[in-house]
Amino acid sequence: MHNAGVSPAPRLRALGALAVAALLSALWLLWLLRSAPGGAPAPQPTITILIWHWPFASQPPELPSNTCTSYGVAHCRLTTDRSLLASANAVVFHHRELQTRQARLPLAERPQGQPWVWASMESPSHTRGLGRLRGVFNWVLSYRRDSDIFVPYGRLEPREGPAPPLPAKSGVAAWVVSNFQERQRRVQLYRQLAPHLQVDVFGRASKQPLCADCLLPTVARYLFYLSFENSQHRDYITEKFWRNALLAGAVPVVLGPSRVTYEAFAPPDAFVHVDDFxxxxxxxxxxxxxxxxxxxxxxxxxxxxxxxxxxxxxxxxCAICARYPHLPRGQVYQDLEGWFQA
Known part of the structure; x- marks a missing residue:
């Protein structure tokens, strides 16, 4: 008599198929958990940003491993260790040190495909030597809104809780200026304003310098602050607007880019624009x-x-790391000067 049951080979094949199905189900579930909101996130590699020369400093600050975490950016490591050139995910060069030849580009040692970042918060009027940087940089970090890494001098953020009271006012208008040159439009405008408006001038130009902690309380006593930029360029709105006026509690009277540009950063009734007169x-x-x-x-x-x-x-x-996944790969600024001067 023959055994009517299932032979061992098909039974093993069936068990094997069940095991494979169970394994696939487990892998699918694991993938869902990792991709679902609140699920276990896939481990992200740390992005290493090499700063070739720290801006305006002979010695860089200490850069502990949690530096960027304190600014809300995870998996980001800042370093000034040039021996990491070959392995860094991106290298940043601050223009002032390139302009003064304090730093030189390591072109001969540049790893293939490594993104290089040109960084500057200065205006085009105070930027020289861009012509020799053709075809070198992939990304730009600056105050320009069309930068790859856009970093403004300041911004308005939603307030939690009531605003502090405005300081008491005892003066009409204040201006803090160190670089005072007659050819500048801001100096010409001040000369035209002074006969008709009481403007108290502080800073090295008037031989009345203010200590770092004295500036805000001094300006706070005035109704208006002359937020006059040293040069007029696209998106160039500096701490003269954000800190010296808005943060101090004085109304900024602005000379810089157009009113439309200022209104991209602040409400239209937060400032007085000189072009309106x-x-x-x-x-x-x-x-x-x-x-x-x-x-x-x-x-x-x-x-x-x-x-x-x-x-x-x-x-x-640290903002480079925050933008890193979205930055254009393979992009090269063939005419950095043309872009920046536009």
């Missing part, structure tokens, strides 16, 4: 004749926003 005399009359209720409207933004400054180069360099 036909003459310096007209501007002075507007400022001197402003009543209290009109003046207070310039601070309506403080109920909703607070000023956040971005003055630390560590935070600026």
């Amino acid at each position: 036909g003459s310096a005399h007209e501007l002075a009359a507007f400022l001197a004749g402003m009543n209290e209720s009109r003046y207070q409207r310039y601070f309506a933004w403080r109920d909703r926003f607070r000023v956040r400054l971005f003055g630390d180069w560590r935070e600026r360099f």
Whole structure:
């Protein structure tokens, strides 16, 4: 008599198929868990950013491994160790040190395909030597909104809790300036304003320098602050607007890019733009004749926003890691000068 049961070979094949199906199900479940919100995230590799020469410093600051974590950027390592050139994910060069020849590009040792970042927060008027950097850099870090790594001097962020009271005012207008040159438009405008408006000038130019901790409390006593940029360029809005005026609690009177550009960064009623007036005399009359209720409207933004400054180069360099997955691979700035001067 023959055994009517299933022979061993098909039974083994069936068990094997079940085992494979179970394994595939387990792998599928694991993938779902890792990709689902709140699931176990896949481990991310650390991105190493080599800063070739620390901006404006002979000695870099200490860069512990949690430097970028403190700015809300994970898996990011900043280093100034040039021996890591071959393995760094990107290398940053600050333009001032290239311009003054304090730093030189290691072109001969550059690893194939390694992205290089050109970094500068200066205006085109104070930037020289870009012509010799053709075809070198892949990404740009600057205050320009069309930069690969856009880092403004400041921004408005939602406020939590009530705004602090405005400081008491005892002066009309203040200006802090060190680089005072008659050919600058800001100096020419000041010369035209001064006969019609009381402007107190501080800084090296007036031989009344302010200590670092004295600037904000000094400016806070004034109704207006002359947020005059040293040169007028696309998106060039510096700490003269963010810190010296808005953070101090004075209304900024701005000379820089167009009103439309300022309105991309701040509400239209947060500042006075010099271009809105036909003459310096007209501007002075507007400022001197402003009543209290009109003046207070310039601070309506403080109920909703607070000023956040971005003055630390560590935070600026950590932003490279935050943008890293989205940065264009294979891009090269063949005419960096043409781009920056535009």
